[in-house]
Amino acid sequence: MDYDELEGLLGISLPDRELTRQAMVHTSYLNENPGFALTSNERLEFLGDAVIGAVVADYLYRAFPKLPEGDLTSLRAAVVRSRSLAGWARQLRLGELLLLGKGEEAHGGREREGLLAAAFEALVAAVYLQHGYDGASRVLAQFIPAAIESVIRRQAAVDAKSRLQQLCQATMQITPVYRVLNVSGPPHRPEYTVEVLVGERVLSQGVGRNKQAAEQAAAAEALRSLEQGEEPHRPSGGEGRLGSFAGG
Numbered sequence: 001m002d003y004d005e006l007e008g009l010l011g012i013s014l015p016d017r018e019l020t021r022q023a024m025v026h027t028s029y030l031n032e033n034p035g036f037a038l039t040s041n042e043r044l045e046f047l048g049d050a051v052i053g054a055v056v057a058d059y060l061y062r063a064f065p066k067l068p069e070g071d072l073t074s075l076r077a078a079v080v081r082s083r084s085l086a087g088w089a090r091q092l093r094l095g096e097l098l099l100l101g102k103g104e105e106a107h108g109g110r111e112r113e114g115l116l117a118a119a120f121e122a123l124v125a126a127v128y129l130q131h132g133y134d135g136a137s138r139v140l141a142q143f144i145p146a147a148i149e150s151v152i153r154r155q156a157a158v159d160a161k162s163r164l165q166q167l168c169q170a171t172m173q174i175t176p177v178y179r180v181l182n183v184s185g186p187p188h189r190p191e192y193t194v195e196v197l198v199g200e201r202v203l204s205q206g207v208g209r210n211k212q213a214a215e216q217a218a219a220a221e222a223l224r225s226l227e228q229g230e231e232p233h234r235p236s237g238g239e240g241r242l243g244s245f246a247g248g
Contacts, residue, residue: 006020010092010127012131020123022038022041022126026101026115028104029099041122044123046125047129051125051136056144057076075151078151079144095116164196180214195218205221
């Protein structure tokens, strides 16, 4: 991996190689190489954090014209969290370009989430300084839409479970209970099957790569079935159908 390849991944030129390289300099490298010509990426990280926040806010403002300020703020925070930035850094293979001290590298620094997120912020700052706001926006446009979609999917899943609980408590004064029915697949990639019950009645089942995801899937299916007036699953030896959610 070199800076020519990075330009290809970014889709933008990086003519100031010294500035771009500075974005990859971690303080641990300078501690072991005090005579190194460049400073650390910390100032660039500071600037990049502000640039990313501004670009994402701009994108959200235009993409969701009816979303209130509070929701926009929450969505922006979810999009620009360290995990997202580190994931974008991995897509650009920034870990291969980082200048790290031997100790930091020995402890897995090239894959450390916080370090990768900081390197991505610094790189965005370097792009901004070379190409302005429009250049930074073009680079970030490769990542923002998918990140927003992922956040919305996660929030929708959480909302499904919350909505089901609110509905059950409001109409039946009962809190849904989730029960694992089966765990299949290899240990490194298990698949959970979960059912959701209200009292003794099974509303639905869901499948996911972990228990939480399966619970969310079960809740979403329960809501869908109830909205369409479908009959829920019966438990073993179950009695009759649920009827309306009013407990009839």
